[in-house]
Structures are given as C-alpha cells and as structure tokens.
Amino acid sequence: MPEPILEVRDLTVHFYTYAGIVKAIERVSFDVYKGETFALVGETGCGKSVTSRALTQLIESPGRIVGGKVIYHSDKGPIDLLKLSEEEIREIRGKEIAYIFQDPHASLDPLYQVGYQIAEAMVVHNTVKDLKEGLQRALSILKRVLIPDPESRIKNYPHEMSGGMKQRVVIGTGLTNNPKVLIADEPTTALDVTVQAQILDLMNKLKRDYNTTLILITHNMGVVAEMADRIAVMYAGKIAEIGTAEQIFKNPLHPYTQGLLKAVPNPMKRIERLDAIPGTVPNLITPPSGCRFHPRCPFAKDICKQKVPELKEIEDGHFVACHLY
Amino acid sequence: MEPILQVRNLKKYFPVKGLFFTKGHVKAVDDISFEIRRGETFGLVGESGCGKTTTGRTILRLIEPTDGEVIFQGKNIMELKGDEMKWFRRKAQIMFQDPYSSLNPRQTVFEVIMEPVRFHGIHVDDPEEFVIKLLESVGLNEMHLYRYPHEFSGGQRQRIALARLLALRPEFIVLDEPTSALDVSVQANILNTLKDIQREFGFTYLFISHDLGVVKYMSHRMGVMYLGKLVEVGPSDEIFEKPLHPYTQLLLSAIPVPDPELAKELKAKRMKVEGEPPSPINPPSGCRFHPRCPFAKDICKKQEPPLMEAEKDHYVACWLYSKA
Numbered sequence: 001m002p003e004p005i006l007e008v009r010d011l012t013v014h015f016y017t018y019a020g021i022v023k024a025i026e027r028v029s030f031d032v033y034k035g036e037t038f039a040l041v042g043e044t045g046c047g048k049s050v051t052s053r054a055l056t057q058l059i060e061s062p063g064r065i066v067g068g069k070v071i072y073h074s075d076k077g078p079i080d081l082l083k084l085s086e087e088e089i090r091e092i093r094g095k096e097i098a099y100i101f102q103d104p105h106a107s108l109d110p111l112y113q114v115g116y117q118i119a120e121a122m123v124v125h126n127t128v129k130d131l132k133e134g135l136q137r138a139l140s141i142l143k144r145v146l147i148p149d150p151e152s153r154i155k156n157y158p159h160e161m162s163g164g165m166k167q168r169v170v171i172g173t174g175l176t177n178n179p180k181v182l183i184a185d186e187p188t189t190a191l192d193v194t195v196q197a198q199i200l201d202l203m204n205k206l207k208r209d210y211n212t213t214l215i216l217i218t219h220n221m222g223v224v225a226e227m228a229d230r231i232a233v234m235y236a237g238k239i240a241e242i243g244t245a246e247q248i249f250k251n252p253l254h255p256y257t258q259g260l261l262k263a264v265p266n267p268m269k270r271i272e273r274l275d276a277i278p279g280t281v282p283n284l285i286t287p288p289s290g291c292r293f294h295p296r297c298p299f300a301k302d303i304c305k306q307k308v309p310e311l312k313e314i315e316d317g318h319f320v321a322c323h324l325y
Numbered sequence: 326m327e328p329i330l331q332v333r334n335l336k337k338y339f340p341v342k343g344l345f346f347t348k349g350h351v352k353a354v355d356d357i358s359f360e361i362r363r364g365e366t367f368g369l370v371g372e373s374g375c376g377k378t379t380t381g382r383t384i385l386r387l388i389e390p391t392d393g394e395v396i397f398q399g400k401n402i403m404e405l406k407g408d409e410m411k412w413f414r415r416k417a418q419i420m421f422q423d424p425y426s427s428l429n430p431r432q433t434v435f436e437v438i439m440e441p442v443r444f445h446g447i448h449v450d451d452p453e454e455f456v457i458k459l460l461e462s463v464g465l466n467e468m469h470l471y472r473y474p475h476e477f478s479g480g481q482r483q484r485i486a487l488a489r490l491l492a493l494r495p496e497f498i499v500l501d502e503p504t505s506a507l508d509v510s511v512q513a514n515i516l517n518t519l520k521d522i523q524r525e526f527g528f529t530y531l532f533i534s535h536d537l538g539v540v541k542y543m544s545h546r547m548g549v550m551y552l553g554k555l556v557e558v559g560p561s562d563e564i565f566e567k568p569l570h571p572y573t574q575l576l577l578s579a580i581p582v583p584d585p586e587l588a589k590e591l592k593a594k595r596m597k598v599e600g601e602p603p604s605p606i607n608p609p610s611g612c613r614f615h616p617r618c619p620f621a622k623d624i625c626k627k628q629e630p631p632l633m634e635a636e637k638d639h640y641v642a643c644w645l646y647s648k649a
Contacts, residue, residue, distance in 0.1 A: 022378040035641045042635065043508035044508050053346065116341040121338065144590035149594070164601050166561055192372035192373055192600065192601075193576060193579045194372065194575055194576060194601075195601055196581070197581075197595065219508070219509070220581065222580060222583045223581045224580055224583045225583050225584055226585075226588040226592065230592075242529075246543050246585060249583070249584060249585050259347070259510060260509065260510060263509045263510045263512070263513035264509050264538065264582055265539050265541060265542035266515075266537075266584065267541045267577070267582065268565070270562065271542055273517060274513040274517060274542065276510060276513035276514040276517055277514075280478050280481075281508070281510075289511065
C-alpha cells in the first residue's frame with residue numbers, strides 16, 4: 001500500500017470580488033503518495049493553480065481558504081497545514097514543500113545575481129550558517145541543474161540568461177533545501193519544446209536522485225502523459241476524475257476527460273476531425289447547478305442538473321464524479 | 326496546383342542600436358524562398374525567435390522586408406502602390422494570436438466587422454443581414470450583433486476576428502498562432518471552423534504555430550524554420566513520418582505525446598541535444614544548426630547548405646543529403 005504524504009480533504013477557496021464570490025475550488029479531495037508524480041490537469045480557471053497554492057496557505061486577498069484540511073505527513077508526524085500560523089507555515093513552505101512557478105522571469109529578482117538568490121533561500125531557512133557557505137552550495141546546485149560553466153553563471157543577473165537557463169535556476173532554488181514535496185505549476189509552459197524536453201528530463205532525474213514527491217500542474221496532456229504516475233482532472237473548481245495515468249488515458253470515465261483527450265491534436269496520429277467540446281468553461285460566480293459540466297455534457301440527464309455528483313471509486317484507485325456511474 | 330504566393334530570397338534584418346552606432350543586425354528572416362499553393366494550408370513551425378511571425382508579417386508587407394520579393398497572383402507586392410496595394414490588402418488578410426488586443430474595445434461587433442467593409446467600398450444591401458450571415462458562418466449569431474468585445478470569451482473573440490476578415494472575401498489568410506491563447510477544448514472548435522470555411526470558400530492559409538500537433542492537424546505542406554532559415558519544406562505527413570533535417574528530427578522527438586505508452590517508447594528514442602538556439606545577432610557560420618547537430622561534419626561549419634530537393638517535393642537544407 002503506498003503511503004500518503006499529503007491528504008487533501010474538502011479544500012474550498014473563495015475569492016471575494018466586487019462582481020461576487022468566485023467559488024474557485026469547492027470541496028477538493030485527493031491523496032498524494034510518497035515519491036510519486038501526481039498531476040493536476042485542467043483548463044484555464046479550473047482551479048488547479050489555486051489548489052496547489054492553497055496547500056500551503058499561499059492564497060492572497062481577496063481569496064480566502066474557506067474550509068478543508070491538508071494533512072501533511074512530515075517526519076515528525078501528521079500536521080494540518082491549514083491550521084498553522086503564518087510563521088509556522090513559512091518554516092515548511094520553501095523548505096519541506098517547495099514551489100516552481102510558470103514564469104521563470106517573474107520568479108527571479110532582476111536586481112540580484114542568481115547565485116545570491118539561491119543562497120538566500122538557504123540562509124532564510126537556516127540550512128547554511130552564512131551567505132558564504134550558501135554561495136558555495138549555490139555553485140553545486142547550478143551544477144546539479146546542469147547549467148554549463150556554473151562558475152561564471154553564478155554571477156549572472158537574470159536578464160543575462162535565456163528562459164530555459166532561468167527555469168533551471170528556479171528549479172535549483174526550489175531544490176536547495178531538499179524538499180519532500182515539490183509543486184511545479186506549469187514549469188515548462190513558457191519554454192520551447194526542445195527546452196521543455198530538457199527541463200522535464202532534469203526534473204525526472206532530480207526527483208529520482210532525491211526521492212522527492214512531485215505535484216505537477218499543467219494543461220498540457222502530452223506533458224502529463226510523459227511525467228505523471230497518477231492524475232487528477234479538474235473542471236470548474238471540482239475534481240472530475242482521479243486515476244493512474246494508464247486509467248485516465250486508456251479508460252477515461254468522466255465525459256469531460258473523454259472530451260479533453262479527444263480535443264488534443266496528437267502529432268503522431270493522422271486525425272481527420274477533432275471532436276470538440278461544445279460551449280465554454282462556466283463562470284464560477286454562478287456555477288451551473290448539480291454537476292458543473294452538465295451544460296456541455298453530451299450524456300447529461302435530469303439528475304445531473306439537480307445533484308452534485310460525489311467522487312466514487314469505480315475500479316481500484318480510479319475515482320470519478322459523474323452520475324453515469 | 327498553381328502557386329498563389331511565391332516568396333523569393335526574403336530577408337528581414339532588424340538593426341540593434343548601440344549608444345551611437347548600429348551594433349549589428351538581428352537576422353530574423355535570412356534569405357528564405359518557398360511557395361504556397363492555391364487552396365492549401367501551409368504550416369510554418371519553429372521555436373520562439375526563429376522568424377516565423379516575421380515571415381508572416383513581411384509577406385503581407387506589414388513589415389517592409391530588407392530584401393527579396395513576394396509574388397502574389399503574378400504581382401510583386403513589394404512594388405504595389407495605391408489602388409493595387411488596396412486590392413492586395415483586401416485579398417490577403419491576417420488573424421492574430423491575441424484576441425484581446427485585435428478588436429477595438431469601443432466598437433460593437435457590428436462596427437468591428439463593417440469598418441473594413443466600408444473602407445474597401447464594398448457595397449452591401451443590408452449591412453445587418455450581411456453581418457449576421459458572417460457571424461453564423463463562424464458559429465455566432467444575431468444575438469451577438471451589438472455587443473462589445475469585453476462581453477466575449479477568448480474563443481468567441483477569435484470568431485469575431487474571423488468574421489471580420491471573411492467580410493472582405495480574401496483569398497489568402499495568414500493565421501499567426503490563432504489558437505495559442507485558447508484552451509484545448511476551445512482550440513479544437515476554432516480549428517474545425519477554420520477547416521470548414523476553407524472548404525467552403527476555397528481559402529489558402531499560411532498557418533504559423535509552435536504547436537506541432539496543431540500544425541499536423543491543419544496543414545497539407547509545411548516548412549520548418551531555425552534561426553531565420555527554412556531548413557525543411559515538404560508534405561506535412563511525410564515530414565512527421567520521416568523528418569530529414571536533424572533539427573526537424575530533434576523538434577519532433579521533443580514533443581510530449583498525449584499517450585503514456587507511446588510517450589515511454591518515444592522517450593527512449595529521444596534525441597539528446599544540449600543547449601538552446603544561439604542568438605540570431607551572431608548566428609553560427611555555415612549551417613546554423615551545426616553546433617547542436619549530432620551529425621555535424623567539417624563542411625557544415627564552413628558552408629551554408631542550400632535548400633535541395635531530397636525527395637519528390639520534399640526539400641531540405643542539410644549537407645547530409647547533398648549528392649556532391
């Protein structure tokens with residue numbers, strides 16, 4: 001039996017805007033197992049990024065975590081991350097649970113050399129005794145993320161580096177404190193495909209070397225297929241389906257997952273016509289009643305409009321929230 | 326099929342300004358030639374900074390080229406003036422990537438679509454009826470007629486942009502990453518609409534994209550660009566099946582495939598190439614791909630390979646395929 005490192009239960013985040021309350025995520029529950037790559041996939045606004053940020057209370061005003069639990073199994077025993085004070089969560093965030101964000105340019109401070117920025121992350125978490133030691137460690141980190149000529153690169157400012165190079169630095173910074181869980185939010189979306197392939201390879205290698213658990217947030221089904229052990233598909237702030245990569249790709253149960261997979265043009269196949277999902281993603285201030293996918297669903301029944309479907313286990317480890325099952 | 330558009334030795338250099346003097350040039354597009362045939366979709370792919378967008382805009386003279394010519398229906402568009410240029414502006418249209426900046430926020434959909442129609446002096450009996458017909462052909466309806474752009478989603482805005490260019494009955498349309506800003510489920514809808522109207526009106530497309538899956542789905546023939554150069558041109562199916570240029574091989578092997586089993590298989594065969602594309606200000610000598618190419622020979626460093634026909638209708642710029 002795989003051991004969970006994170007257990008998320010009924011996580012709910014609302015954003016209080018002038019236009020109304022945006023129910024960004026509603027009662028999201030899932031487990032992440034030790035050492036696996038868990039992918040959260042979905043389209044713009046489905047709540048995948050909000051979910052990943054809420055795990056360590058990284059939600060800023062006007063957003064608020066309204067309810068739920070995030071049990072983190074640390075070395076010292078289970079803790080509910082949502083109950084911790086700002087100071088206590090800072091101890092964990094960046095150290096035991098680290099983030100990599102989409103835009104490497106925005107993740108780095110343009111006024112400081114990259115070596116200093118990597119060292120700073122260690123100094124703040126007291127993993128090194130001073131900046132000098134931090135800079136030495138930074139050098140080995142640049143080597144670890146395969147940056148050529150690290151001795152001179154360590155003195156570079158972010159603008160002197162390419163996008164791929166910057167993302168390597170950001171990954172390096174994320175890994176400085178040997179985190180147990182690494183949350184990568186669209187880590188390769190800003191990069192070209194050939195560079196993307198290099199970065200994904202690097203992440204896999206580092207994950208193996210340091211036995212890190214990876215939570216990958218992406219909209220790219222190709223990246224998911226290549227990286228993930230297990231996948232959660234999100235739609236309009238809810239989890240639609242959870243399963244192993246094989247279950248999701250070979251036997252997708254939720255009509256949304258089925259539609260999503262058919263809508264992606266596979267470069268290795270000749271496709272005469274893509275099956276598109278009609279309509280657009282609903283707004284989350286007034287989400288559709290019942291199942292949020294029902295207005296776009298080809299199989300919608302009466303019950304779908306009235307009742308919110310719960311996640312049900314259909315086969316071993318394969319959960320779906322749909323009234324068809 | 327006859328070519329509708331021929332590009333010959335097209336060059337576009339952008340000056341890089343120093344403090345007092347021009348420091349050098351970014352050779353965004355450097356001496357490329359190809360043709361687009363009537364009724365086809367020609368895909369242009371490459372990574373950011375390879376010059377694909379500059380090519381699309383220079384062809385339409387939205388950017389003046391440094392050198393070279395573009396022949397559209399027998400006329401060199403670089404020499405067109407006055408009424409002839411206006412004719413070209415009507416016949417050749419472009420659809421941009423960002424649906425949020427390509428529509429005037431102060432105009433209703435009706436005005437957005439009618440403005441170019443009035444400019445070109447096209448007579449329509451019933452403007453409202455005319456616009457509704459156009460909206461219907463792109464999957465919108467009369468309900469949307471007097472709404473403003475901010476009331477629409479990204480996908481709907483791209484449809485409005487599409488209706489606007491359809492109004493002019495163009496023959497050639499440059500589609501510059503038309504779905505890159507959209508979600509996959511919406512993207513599929515727009516791509517299908519583009520295919521449908523192409524069949525209906527017989528349009529010719531130049532489809533620019535960095536997404537190889539989308540290009541494979543849309544295009545009949547395609548060109549691959551690297552650092553301002555066309556490295557391979559041929560039928561899309563053939564290029565995907567048997568890429569000739571080492572860069573094309575690298576590019577295709579780097580795409581993550583939405584199928585876990587196939588992904589594992591392809592990953593094992595993936596080409597390992599280090600580094601990133603070099604700066605287009607000082608491109609490498611000879612073949613621009615040689616510093617990253619696993620098959621580079623001496624000649625690759627010294628001499629630039631021309632685009633040669635390696636197989637029927639399949640061209641490649643690589644010394645590996647040179648018969649000499």
